[in-house]
Amino acid sequence: MLWFANPANFLWLANRLIPWLAGLSAAVLAVGLYLAFFVAPADYQQGETVRIMFIHVPAAWLSMFCYGLMAVAALGTLVWRHPLADAAQQAAAPIGAAFTFICLVTGSLWGKPMWGTWWVWDARLTSVLVLFIIYLGLIALWRTIEEPALAGRAAAILTLVGCVNLPIIKFSVDWWNTLHQPASVFRLGGPTIYSSMLWPLLTMALGATLLFLTLHLMATRNEILRRRLRRLSILAVQDGRAVPGAEGARP
Amino acid sequence: MSDHTAYIAAAYGLTVIVVLGMIAAIVIDRRRIERALARFPSRGSETDQRS
Numbered sequence: 001m002l003w004f005a006n007p008a009n010f011l012w013l014a015n016r017l018i019p020w021l022a023g024l025s026a027a028v029l030a031v032g033l034y035l036a037f038f039v040a041p042a043d044y045q046q047g048e049t050v051r052i053m054f055i056h057v058p059a060a061w062l063s064m065f066c067y068g069l070m071a072v073a074a075l076g077t078l079v080w081r082h083p084l085a086d087a088a089q090q091a092a093a094p095i096g097a098a099f100t101f102i103c104l105v106t107g108s109l110w111g112k113p114m115w116g117t118w119w120v121w122d123a124r125l126t127s128v129l130v131l132f133i134i135y136l137g138l139i140a141l142w143r144t145i146e147e148p149a150l151a152g153r154a155a156a157i158l159t160l161v162g163c164v165n166l167p168i169i170k171f172s173v174d175w176w177n178t179l180h181q182p183a184s185v186f187r188l189g190g191p192t193i194y195s196s197m198l199w200p201l202l203t204m205a206l207g208a209t210l211l212f213l214t215l216h217l218m219a220t221r222n223e224i225l226r227r228r229l230r231r232l233s234i235l236a237v238q239d240g241r242a243v244p245g246a247e248g249a250r251p
Numbered sequence: 252m253s254d255h256t257a258y259i260a261a262a263y264g265l266t267v268i269v270v271l272g273m274i275a276a277i278v279i280d281r282r283r284i285e286r287a288l289a290r291f292p293s294r295g296s297e298t299d300q301r302s
Contacts, residue, residue: 048255048256049255049259052258052262055266056262059266094276098272101269102269105265106262109259109265110258113255215277218277219277222280225288226284228288229287229291232288232291236291
């Protein structure tokens with residue numbers, strides 16, 4: 001694990017893992033889409049609209065998984081001051097925001113024909129919207145503070161504070177009377193979904209998770225390289241040389 | 252399929268656009284950084300070096 005935490009070793013491993021992970025995620029997603037459209041039956045109440053769930057649920061799962069991963073990375077930044085932890089956290093934020101956006105919009109596209117409305121301010125929907133705003137706030141924070149180490153620490157603190165929202169999202173449907181249905185996959189008594197729909201859903205969730213891991217590895221690799229470029233640019237300035245390629249050295 | 256085909260198509264279409272957008276943004280970012288790093292001939296191309 002410590003070997004992997006070295007940025008140079010991480011780059012070496014990432015360069016070898018990414019093509020395999022990308023291929024595997026494409027294959028699993030292809031199988032998942034086949035199962036979702038040609039094997040899973042239409043729901044007896046929702047009809048064909050239930051097929052939106054095969055992307056909405058994995059996106060919702062990833063929006064929270066990504067934030068959990070960022071919280072672990074935030075601890076790595078604050079406790080061990082590890083540069084890879086900060087790079088991993090910064091790389092994850094836009095991907096997490098994108099999956100949260102997919103979750104919100106696909107939920108809205110499902111809600112209109114099923115609930116008769118695009119949006120309601122119920123606890124589940126509102127807490128996921130808050131998660132999306134936290135992601136945007138974190139991205140803005142990294143872009144606003146010029147000193148990367150300071151930005152990393154500030155973002156890590158905000159990430160850990162925002163963690164309080166995760167149990168609120170998960171248990172909002174139990175704590176409050178919401179329009180959103182209660183948990184039907186990850187629950188103590190086991191899934192309540194019939195297996196003909198559960199397996200396509202789990203396959204899509206696995207494919208989406210593999211896609212997330214691929215994108216996160218790629219984005220973390222970019223962050224490490226961007227920091228290397230920044231270091232080289234600073235060294236060039238200190239040596240009194242011109243800075244080649246400074247346009248890529250975003251703080 | 253059903254009366255709700257437009258909602259299903261919109262949900263999947265938007266997801267494809269966002270995911271492809273993410274992939275494109277990351278790949279373009281990588282190429283931009285690699286180009287900038289390549290201008291530092293002595294140390295810039297060490298993107299695959301292990302310690």
